Amino acid sequence: MIQIHCPYCGETLPELEFAYAGEAHIDRPVSPTEQTDEEWAEFLFMRQNVKGPHFERWRHVHGCGRFFNAVRNTITDRFYTTYKAGEPRPDLATLLEEDNK
């Protein structure tokens, strides 16, 4: 079973306690009424569908209940890091380098 580190609980726990919640760092447009249909559809539906390291949201649903962000490799399922929601996107090159050590 995959073990996921919850940045709020500070514990590494089985994936069964967590729920996947889609791609991370997608900002809702500040004024939706000024969006064209195309722009709004882009925000609602269009995702990167990354093959490899992917920035995504998870929720510790059977625990503290918080949403947080993670960088996971969609091919190998390896979690490079997890970080609290609202924190800046970590530098991918640095993460991969640390992971190779």
Add this chain to the structure above:
Amino acid sequence: MSKHISSLAPSVVVDTAAARVAVSQLIGRISLRARTNENGGDLAAVGKAIGLELPTQIGTRAKAEGIEAACLGPDEWTVLVPLGQIEKVEDALAALYPSLPHSMTDITGREVTLTIEGPQAAELLSIGAPRDIASIKVGQARRMLFDGATVTLWRDSDTSFRMDVWNSFASFLVTTLETGAKELAAELA
């Protein structure tokens, strides 16, 4: 206080050489969400209103004069209060609304507590919990998964636990624990 509608009656579910599972007496419960805000509202005031120092690290607990609180999330607590005192605590918290907006919900009728004790209580819990029970230290509490349901587990000693479960899952989880306790006892025999 929310009325207690349907739940398991307090009783001993199973008592074997491995573990004893029982349904506890009804106790008052409050779900509390609060945090220190920019307008000077201080979280410490919440602890003061309840009568204990609110623990701030997830999983830790505090107890004073029969009232017990466990920190379940960064801004979330479950507070166990004797039934006779619950209105007093609710009034004290309600008085804080203007200075410290928070969410206080009486969840007395939502859950029932099971006590699980015995030499193999931790092994019994491991049949339904994906997480390692040993990672929950004595005197701590966690919300976690048990046999598909979210429960709150309080560890009171190496061999005794309390598990708060929602009423709708209670009979199912009790059956799991009963079967498990009997199987563990059969292995001992």
